[in-house]
Amino acid sequence: MKEEDKGYVDIWGDNVKIKDLGISMILCIGLALGGYILAPDNSTQPLLFGLSGGVLGFIISSIIIKPKRNITKVKGDD
Amino acid sequence: MDMLIIIQMILASIGGAVLYTLIGIAPGTDETAVLAPVTIALALTGISPYVILAFFISAIVAKKLTDSIPVAIAGIPGGVMAAPMVEHAMVLKSYGLPDVSIKKMSSGSVIGTIISIPASFLIANLILPYADRISQYAGLIFFLGAVFLALMTKNKVLSLAIIIPFALLIQGLRHLYWGLDIIPDDSTVFISFFLGITIGPIAFKLFELLNKEYRSNQPRLGNKEITFKESEKEKGIPNPFKILTKKESATSALGSFIGSVTFFLSPVGMTVFLGEFLTRHVKDPVQRASRAISTMDGLTNASYISGTLIPLIAIGLPLSPMAIGPAAGLFNAPPVFTPEHNIHHLLSMGEIMTATIIGAVIALLITFYVTIKYASQICAFVFKYIPHEALIGLFAGLVVMLAYMDAGWLNIFGTILVALVSGLLHKNGVNYGVLFMILYAAPWLLGVLS
Numbered sequence: 001m002k003e004e005d006k007g008y009v010d011i012w013g014d015n016v017k018i019k020d021l022g023i024s025m026i027l028c029i030g031l032a033l034g035g036y037i038l039a040p041d042n043s044t045q046p047l048l049f050g051l052s053g054g055v056l057g058f059i060i061s062s063i064i065i066k067p068k069r070n071i072t073k074v075k076g077d078d
Numbered sequence: 079m080d081m082l083i084i085i086q087m088i089l090a091s092i093g094g095a096v097l098y099t100l101i102g103i104a105p106g107t108d109e110t111a112v113l114a115p116v117t118i119a120l121a122l123t124g125i126s127p128y129v130i131l132a133f134f135i136s137a138i139v140a141k142k143l144t145d146s147i148p149v150a151i152a153g154i155p156g157g158v159m160a161a162p163m164v165e166h167a168m169v170l171k172s173y174g175l176p177d178v179s180i181k182k183m184s185s186g187s188v189i190g191t192i193i194s195i196p197a198s199f200l201i202a203n204l205i206l207p208y209a210d211r212i213s214q215y216a217g218l219i220f221f222l223g224a225v226f227l228a229l230m231t232k233n234k235v236l237s238l239a240i241i242i243p244f245a246l247l248i249q250g251l252r253h254l255y256w257g258l259d260i261i262p263d264d265s266t267v268f269i270s271f272f273l274g275i276t277i278g279p280i281a282f283k284l285f286e287l288l289n290k291e292y293r294s295n296q297p298r299l300g301n302k303e304i305t306f307k308e309s310e311k312e313k314g315i316p317n318p319f320k321i322l323t324k325k326e327s328a329t330s331a332l333g334s335f336i337g338s339v340t341f342f343l344s345p346v347g348m349t350v351f352l353g354e355f356l357t358r359h360v361k362d363p364v365q366r367a368s369r370a371i372s373t374m375d376g377l378t379n380a381s382y383i384s385g386t387l388i389p390l391i392a393i394g395l396p397l398s399p400m401a402i403g404p405a406a407g408l409f410n411a412p413p414v415f416t417p418e419h420n421i422h423h424l425l426s427m428g429e430i431m432t433a434t435i436i437g438a439v440i441a442l443l444i445t446f447y448v449t450i451k452y453a454s455q456i457c458a459f460v461f462k463y464i465p466h467e468a469l470i471g472l473f474a475g476l477v478v479m480l481a482y483m484d485a486g487w488l489n490i491f492g493t494i495l496v497a498l499v500s501g502l503l504h505k506n507g508v509n510y511g512v513l514f515m516i517l518y519a520a521p522w523l524l525g526v527l528s
Binding site for chain 2 (some may be wrong): 021031058072
């Protein structure tokens with residue numbers, strides 16, 4: 001299988017574009033930490049805001065970043 | 079226990095199973111990172127402890143069932159616990175059998191759950207009379223666990239040599255935080271160091287990539303080619319005992335039982351050790367790999383459940399790696415739960431059993447069915463729409479937030495430090511299990527040495 005060179009690197013078992021990873025990390029860290037710090041004062045809420053922020057960052061990253069995978073499906077008979 | 083509570087437990091279990099079926103599939107979700115904060119948050123909202131326990135059990139069973147999916151399809155661990163299985167799953171994948179991996183692993187999980195619940199109650203009853211004495215020697219037990227696991231790793235000398243230095247790093251940071259009054263004297267930093275170890279390899283790799291010379295020596299890649307077979311539609315209700323061969327069922331049952339007995343040791347370490355040990359004699363690579371993954375999955379599940387239940391029933395202190403990590407919220411979520419007043423003290427053994435069984439049965443019914451029936455559809459979805467970058471980002475976000483929650487800004491850098499050291503050690507053959515055990519043993523060990 002020929003893999004064309006697009007300058008991706010292998011991190012943790014999958015191919016990643018460093019620039020996209022940077023964008024996603026900034027988004028997720030920013031929103032998670034931001035949510036935690038800016039949440040209204042209450043004993044449980046900062047955690048919930050932080051978690052939601054992280055998930056939001058994840059969703060935005062999933063929309064703006066394309067997965068670097070080519071998927072070939074094979075019918076299951078050998 | 080009245081009907082209303084039982085209905086609440088059932089609803090919470092359904093919620094836990096659905097939520098963690100989805101979370102489990104996402105590769106790279108660490109058990110502690112996804113379970114501990116949610117359990118702690120639930121406990122703090124003041125929900126009944128019965129409901130929290132049922133939710134938690136359902137969540138771990140569902141999470142353990144589905145975290146095998148990314149391993150089987152892409153060789154990406156769905157959590158720390160799934161990491162040891164990657165090698166074997168890759169063997170099956172290279173023979174074009176990822177759907178077989180998924181079925182075998184999920185069935186192993188089911189066996190692990192079924193074995194470990196009665197085993198946990200049995201073991202808890204056996205150690206109940208000695209509970210007080212055991213909790214006195216927790217530090218020593220963790221230390222011996224670290225030594226034992228160090229002797230099982232690829233790089234024994236380094237693993238042994240690192241025990242004291244790594245304990246110094248952990249305690250050094252804690253004493254620094256106490257000294258600077260960042261955290262009060264009676265609290266400690268745990269979750270973020272735990273996560274630091276977990277993300278060690280990935281953090282280390284990211285820092286290496288900052289070096290231009292290293293970067294230009296890396297192989298440059300294009301899109302990753304993934305081929306997977308669309309599996310035959312499974313008809314009727316899947317039966318785990320039909321999916322596994324007799325030998326596979328037997329080894330995973332044995333592995334699960336041993337995993338329950340060794341509840342106080344690191345689950346990852348035991349999985350690696352027992353999974354390899356019990357399957358080493360099988361020659362055929364495909365058979366060996368499918369035996370190994372069904373055993374390992376059963377074992378991880380069993381050690382998770384027993385690691386939660388045994389300390390919860392018998393001792394009431396988080397005296398297992400599982401209890402101190404993902405299940406921490408059941409033992410300690412001040413001000414609702416404290417080590418002197420938690421689920422152990424609030425619920426009787428029969429009540430703990432009821433909540434556990436409700437949670438486990440519901441998760442098995444929902445998640446096992448979904449996993450087996452729709453594994454290839456779910457995978458296709460995850461591969462097509464979920465970029466790897468987003469997962470690493472989410473993980474990084476959670477770790478940074480939890481580090482900040484533990485001990486403020488400084489601890490974000492402290493956690494990076496722990497992660498870099500762990501990553502370097504991991505790269506040189508020291509496995510997670512040893513590092514986790516040192517983390518648990520550190521306060522006792524340095525207390526003895528000083």
